[in-house]
Amino acid sequence: MLKLNKDKPKVINIGLEKFAYDLKTQGVEVVNLFWKPPLPVENNYHQKINSLYENIIAPANKKALEIINSGKAILTGMDIALSVIPGMHKDLILHSGPPISWERMCGPMRGAIIGALIYEGRTKNAEEAEKLAASGKIEFAPCHEHNCTGPMAGIISPSMPVFIIKNESYGNFTYATQNEGLGKVLRYGAYGEEVINRLKWMEKVLYPVLKRAIEYSGKINIQGLIAQALNMGDEVHNRNRAGTSLFIRQIAPAIIKTMTNPKDSAAVLDFINGNDHFFLNLSMPASKAILDPARNITGSSIVIAMARNGTDFGIQVSGTGNKWFTGPAPVPDALYFPGFSKEDANPDIGDSSITETGGLGGFALAAAPAIVQFVGGTAQEAMSYTLSMYNICYGESSLYQIPVLDFRGTPLGIDVVKVIQNNIAPVIDTGVAHKKPGVGQVGAGVVKAPFEPFIMAYKTLADNL
Amino acid sequence: MQIKAKIIKGKYLDSIKLMLISRELRSLIGVLEAVAIVATSENREILKASNMLVDEINSASENDIAIVIKADSEKSALEAINKAEELINQPSANNYNQSPIPHTYTLEKAIAALGKADLCLISVTGKYAAAEAEKALEKGLHILLFSDNVSLEDELTLKQKALNKGLLMMGPDCGTAILNGVSLAFANNVPRGKIGIVAASGTGLQEISSTIANLGGGISQAFGTGGRDGKKEIGGIMLTACLTYLLEDEETEVIIVTGKPPAEEVREKLWKLISLTSKPVIVNFLLPMQIPEQPNLFYTCSLAETALVACQKAGMEIKNKNLSDDFPLPPLRGPYLRGLYSGGTLCREAIQVYFDNFGREPFNNVTDQDSFQLTDGWQTKEDSIIDLGSDEFTVGRPHPMIDYSLRLQKLAQEAENTKVGIILMDVVLGFGAHPDPAAELVPAIKKLPADLIVVCHLLGTDSDPQNRQKQKKELQQVGAYIFTSHHSACEFVCKCLQVYRRAKC
Incomplete structure (x- = not known):
């Protein structure tokens, strides 16, 4: 037996939107269901x-x-990849994304690997680096499989300094390199002299200054900074201006207090200040640490x-x-x-x-x-x-x-x-x-x-x- | 000539919107043909048939939109593609010049947004329609399933499931219904009243309900069942359920049952139900038919008469039984009739009236009699009446009630043949239909030879969004004969033909 109530029906419209407008004209409450053809998945699934x-x-x-x-991602310190990343060894290079062979890698990722091999002093030039990368002597693995995350090509080689993030609620760790800034940079596949020089500077100057400052600060609550950055107009992926500003506010006093040489400290503060995306390499490992x-x-x-x-x-x-x-x-x-x-x-x-x-x-x-x-x-x-x-x-x-x-x-x-x-x-x-x-x-x-x-x-x- | 194509990945628009976009693209300078279409396998076949299946389309999935442009130069083609992208990406409210309607991504959220939903109106592509209907039935919603191309098995399963829950399952291929005073899909704006309708035919329901409104009556409920409900396979389960409901419904004093003739065992069920009550039931199955003698059962021979008898049985005093104006018969320039229909049931009624007058069918594209069947609806001959809403014309196009372009094309084609003396058309108003048919037809009729007679049946009410009186006036001003009863329009046309033929004898 059909059962109908006698009120004006409330309608869900799936398909031709015109029908919904005609109903609205009649004073009917109507909602359009946003419809697309279903995905190709068999019904038994x-x-x-x-x-x-x-x-x-x-x-x-x-x-x-x-x-x-309930995760709690804290920046606890810094170290060199080889000494801290689980499974890292001198012939291993980590990359972004799922596993991939050298043959199937895209241009920017190959470029970044060439750069990393030159940076590591394994080869002198790009040609040699390509040969070495293709030789099978170098092992490639996803960052994700070694508790790391890397933006763009995401290359992490053994000598690179990394941030250490700890999820204090669960005791797990994640790692990420320091962000290089924009322009010709390794993560976009650049491997010229200026790229290698910058990476060296990041290892020799940026890293020690930041490491001392973080140690001095104790723990830095990255999720707290993310939460504040969201209230300041960041979404913490393509916009990290607020996050970077908050981080520099947090770290600057410690950089000064642990200063060994004013020139380096000033250079470090300038570098972070000049790179709106510096915070991305903290928001990424923090996200991974809680997931x-x-x-x-x-x-x-x-x-x-x-x-x-x-x-x-x-x-x-x-x-x-x-x-x-x-x-x-x-x-x-x-x-x-x-x-x-x-x-x-x-x-x-x-x-x-x-x-x-x-x-x-x-x-x-x-x-x-x-x-x-x-x-x-x-x-x-x-x-x-x-x-x-x-x-x-x-x-x-x-x-x-x-x-x-x-x-x-x-x-x-x-x-x-x-x-x-x-x-x-x-x-x-x-x-x-x-x-x-x-x-x-x-x-x-x-x-x-x-x-x-x-x-x-x-x-x-x-x-x- | 240049063919350019573009895939827009992961984008979906409904078919009417895409067709309107295609039409706008075709109107661009330098564009010879343009299609914006969801890249389903069926639609690829359509593209293939029109030599527009270019390689780029092969990488597209059913979740993508394909744009294909044929143009006289690369520049025109690229401009058209840019325009297409702009149209496809514009917010949907712009298409209707109205503030947007709230939308949700899931049925659960749609129900939550309405507090409590009652009905789900489904008009997605046929092969996905049954699954959507099933989900909505699970949630306890009545269904109006506008989509066609749903299998008989699915139709039966859905209807059984619905009835187990006391729900309406109107359709598949149900174009219209009026529920508690609300017009759904292609329906006219009619007042509420005492007459209930259950119809296995869309334009039949529209013609009857509009005529009742024009006579001063009103509708309690008008249920559509979809055209196949009366078939043996479905067993008329929704027809009988709706009839049972109306027989018991206190607001309904008179009932109308209409549609193509149901299977014999279904008819028996209907007669049985009717015999158990005393409520008057008016039946019209579009053909003359033997019915059992029952004091409350009345069989009528036209849709208009169905409405008239129902009003009388509802106790209304009908002063003017002439539903249409009367006109003196005009002379014809040639012997033949061409009927160009958008409504399937109206087309069938026109064929029946012709049959009653001439003892045989006109050539047409809906008959199952081989000798009068037009295998190609474009190749009309002698007296022909064609349904432009049938599949052969609507694949890849909007229905002719929405988009007049095909009918205008056909009209111009017929006018060139001087042996065609008279044109018969339906102009359907109401929700869902074209917002201003006169704006399309008036310029087209003006271009026709003055001695070609154009007869239009104007289906609708004065409360319809298109304004019936305005449409009537504008069409009359360009010399068209306007009837507000379909049956009268058909009789008029037949009389004109008879007069011409007698004069030639």
């Missing part, structure tokens, strides 16, 4: 996931989110890492262990600097999407109206990116808040199930590298994660349960 979601997956995700939300303890929770569909190596886009998911799921890295639709276009762009690259995985970057765009030109030009668009990400996250950050959303927590804990079933890809703020090594950054914008890795993770999760 959906059935299995749906049957397990409430009792197995959701509780596992809840646990993962509690772990992430890592949520790995390996059986049944959890929460994404623990999203990372790109300039060829592949990879993700790791809590419930599927440390397995990488990969798909082709997309070429960003970005705002290109004058003289450059999409033709020049390398596919998306870098571990910096760990910030999005941790509820920052593209997920916190609503906090950063100053960079809306990268996302189409209006604050409304920046807002809609953040709002749409709530639809694919299991929860919200209890620490990171967005002022313009009445201090709502940022969307946190990307849920593979929601990505697939709602057909919404995570948005990532990104810098765009020139596809030729060493040219540097050619644009910035927003890129959507490819669906392939999420589809594979979804199916694997279903198969494992």
